[in-house]
Amino acid sequence: MGNIKEKIGSFLPEAVFEEGQYITVSVPADKVHALALYLRDDADLRFDYLANLTGMDWGESLGVIYHLNSTTYNHWVIVKTSTTDKENPLLYSVGDVWATALINEREIHDFYGIRFINNPDMRHIFLRNDWKGFPFRKDYDTNPEINPIPLESDEYLDIAPCVKETDNGKIEESLNTIFEKDDYVINIGPQHPATHGVLHFRVALDGEIIKKVDPNCGYIHRGIEKMCESLTYPQTLHLTDRLDYLSAHNNRHALCLCIEDALQVEVPERAKYIRTMMDELMRISSHLLFWSTCCMDLGALTAFFYGFRDREKILDIFEETCGARMTMNYNTIGGVMADIHPNFQKRVKELIAYLPKALKEYHTVFTGNVIAQQRMKGIGYLTKEDAISYSVTGPSGRASGWTCDVRKRTPYGVYDKVDFKEIIRTEGDAFARYMVRMDEIMESVHILEQLVDNIPEGDYAVKMKPIIKLPEGTYFRQVEACRGAFGVLIESKGEKYPYRVKFSSPGLALVNVVDLLSRKNKIADLISIGASLDYVVPDIDR
Amino acid sequence: MKEEDFNENEYIEQLRAAGTNVVVGKLDDLINWGRSNSLWPLTFATSCCGIEFMSAGAARFDMARFGFEVARASPRQADVIVVAGTIVHKMAPVLKRLYDQMAEPKYVVAMGGCAISGGPFKNSYHVLKGVEEIIPVDVYVPGCPPKPEAFFYGMMQLQRKIKAEQYFGVVNRKEAKPTKTQTEKK
Numbered sequence A: 001m002g003n004i005k006e007k008i009g010s011f012l013p014e015a016v017f018e019e020g021q022y023i024t025v026s027v028p029a030d031k032v033h034a035l036a037l038y039l040r041d042d043a044d045l046r047f048d049y050l051a052n053l054t055g056m057d058w059g060e061s062l063g064v065i066y067h068l069n070s071t072t073y074n075h076w077v078i079v080k081t082s083t084t085d086k087e088n089p090l091l092y093s094v095g096d097v098w099a100t101a102l103i104n105e106r107e108i109h110d111f112y113g114i115r116f117i118n119n120p121d122m123r124h125i126f127l128r129n130d131w132k133g134f135p136f137r138k139d140y141d142t143n144p145e146i147n148p149i150p151l152e153s154d155e156y157l158d159i160a161p162c163v164k165e166t167d168n169g170k171i172e173e174s175l176n177t178i179f180e181k182d183d184y185v186i187n188i189g190p191q192h193p194a195t196h197g198v199l200h201f202r203v204a205l206d207g208e209i210i211k212k213v214d215p216n217c218g219y220i221h222r223g224i225e226k227m228c229e230s231l232t233y234p235q236t237l238h239l240t241d242r243l244d245y246l247s248a249h250n251n252r253h254a255l256c257l258c259i260e261d262a263l264q265v266e267v268p269e270r271a272k273y274i275r276t277m278m279d280e281l282m283r284i285s286s287h288l289l290f291w292s293t294c295c296m297d298l299g300a301l302t303a304f305f306y307g308f309r310d311r312e313k314i315l316d317i318f319e320e321t322c323g324a325r326m327t328m329n330y331n332t333i334g335g336v337m338a339d340i341h342p343n344f345q346k347r348v349k350e351l352i353a354y355l356p357k358a359l360k361e362y363h364t365v366f367t368g369n370v371i372a373q374q375r376m377k378g379i380g381y382l383t384k385e386d387a388i389s390y391s392v393t394g395p396s397g398r399a400s401g402w403t404c405d406v407r408k409r410t411p412y413g414v415y416d417k418v419d420f421k422e423i424i425r426t427e428g429d430a431f432a433r434y435m436v437r438m439d440e441i442m443e444s445v446h447i448l449e450q451l452v453d454n455i456p457e458g459d460y461a462v463k464m465k466p467i468i469k470l471p472e473g474t475y476f477r478q479v480e481a482c483r484g485a486f487g488v489l490i491e492s493k494g495e496k497y498p499y500r501v502k503f504s505s506p507g508l509a510l511v512n513v514v515d516l517l518s519r520k521n522k523i524a525d526l527i528s529i530g531a532s533l534d535y536v537v538p539d540i541d542r
Numbered sequence B: 001m002k003e004e005d006f007n008e009n010e011y012i013e014q015l016r017a018a019g020t021n022v023v024v025g026k027l028d029d030l031i032n033w034g035r036s037n038s039l040w041p042l043t044f045a046t047s048c049c050g051i052e053f054m055s056a057g058a059a060r061f062d063m064a065r066f067g068f069e070v071a072r073a074s075p076r077q078a079d080v081i082v083v084a085g086t087i088v089h090k091m092a093p094v095l096k097r098l099y100d101q102m103a104e105p106k107y108v109v110a111m112g113g114c115a116i117s118g119g120p121f122k123n124s125y126h127v128l129k130g131v132e133e134i135i136p137v138d139v140y141v142p143g144c145p146p147k148p149e150a151f152f153y154g155m156m157q158l159q160r161k162i163k164a165e166q167y168f169g170v171v172n173r174k175e176a177k178p179t180k181t182q183t184e185k186k
């Protein structure tokens, strides 16, 4: 660890170090870009994965926090930078170092009004163009009359405003063309059955060939992160279930872990087992839903009924133990809400016995089908380098050969006690992403098999005080949700409310990569690509 | 839910009982019987509740038993829009337009806490406190998310509402129902 500190210190003498969960370094805004390049390219550091990018309002200054991870060494560093200019806050973009930053910077621009120099696209992404104020700033006026409910559709900009630094170091306003005047642009969404929710793509076509895709999000932006700032820690939990409702347990697990880390609470062994099993059940149910909808998008409607039929078996297990089919609200700080139902183990065993047969049937029905293969093989190719640069984690990243499974890299729960394979494929196309998910169902079954009979006796939760105060500091935790690495950042000022909560969702990175994957493909392939990425829109928009 | 409870708000049928002409009344009954058993929903979902809506359409709960299974992707072919999920500011004009594009007679079912009142996100700066603020709602189905059974109960209430409508004899079209914002303005 000292090594990282020394290296950064010698590269950038003005860097200020702080103690924290990971090595934290604050740097002046104009040095960020140079440091970013150094951190990524130095042979001993190799911070090639930007796990999280958070905007911050520290009162007298606005800034950002970068959570960087190295895929080679799996070490972490946190970089902070800020500006005190609140009228026209400008920071430097790192979009050319980590491509995922491009869309995250647009998000921060929306919420904090910080503009990023050299980011080619500083349009709004979540909020409307006529939105007044920056909602995540601490001095935002929530009076609903300032931003009444609009009844007219938003205007879509073809020309993006941006800020550029010229060669001689001057900073000037500039414009960047997204769509040319004579581009043939069609809209897909926000109300379209194949976008899996309210996502909006603007697609420029040349005949049938896609020239460019411009995703437009925010149609389900619920402001969850901002809401968390006025909720106590136990209250924030219930919102995580509604982010990516198909990874409800996993998301909540992440937030609980993050809070437990900060409080240094040790969760009882029994709770860890239950949490891990619930996570895996969730993963199976999510992948079954993926299979159903993916097949439905590609025209196989029967599959939809098969997948939902089998998913119901898992929902029954959830309902018995947690009391709900969706939005279970089961994990809690220090354990789980209630003990497992007496039927739980029996039901899980039934499921374990049933699923392999069902999967075989799925493969007979759909996977081998010529049409399915032709629509997925060789479509939407993503290289490993791009996957890392765009932070495409989860099954989609693993289909490109990136070993990005958080369960393996930083085990939590009881993942270090079970034996399971990380499914890796190297083709990087839609079919690989499909197959990774199908195989992961089997791995999850395998994990459940090892755990179901070994749940230790004991408490299912440690008793916590009703008012929880986190010690001052920044905490970050990742888990492997069904769609990829789901991160939670909490900045605490030692009060009972968090100062800032950020959920870094896998979905936003997936949407960011759609343009790259679908260029030069046919318009119909956009559907296969979207289906194979399997994003959940409320997870993107938060 | 018990059978007796299901019948408790019989006033819907009573609304029409007075002063209906026998001949057109019978015609109404026939048409309404047909309409209420072939309600075509729009495939519209924004978030969590939408997944339960999909579950309701799948094999276990089987919407087709009630004639709701013909989900349409185009609002012009749909009879009922089930608002399943949170509606936020940016989505509001889109939802309004979808509603406007539907042909009369049309109905709105608000499914889940979010569509009813904003639900868990009531205090957010970007969430509508119920779809009622922009479109008129016929049936509210509470829950977060409502179970498919609850959704069916709501849809059956809508069927009853339709069965009590007078198609002939009175006016041929429903009057545009005011939304909350419009009423407040007056």
Ligand code: SF4
Pocket: A242, A327, B047, B048, B049, B050, B084, B085, B086, B111, B112, B113, B114, B115, B119, B120, B143, B144, B145, B146
């Ligand atoms: S009512 Fe609950 S389940 Fe339904 S959309 Fe809102 S948060 Fe999700």
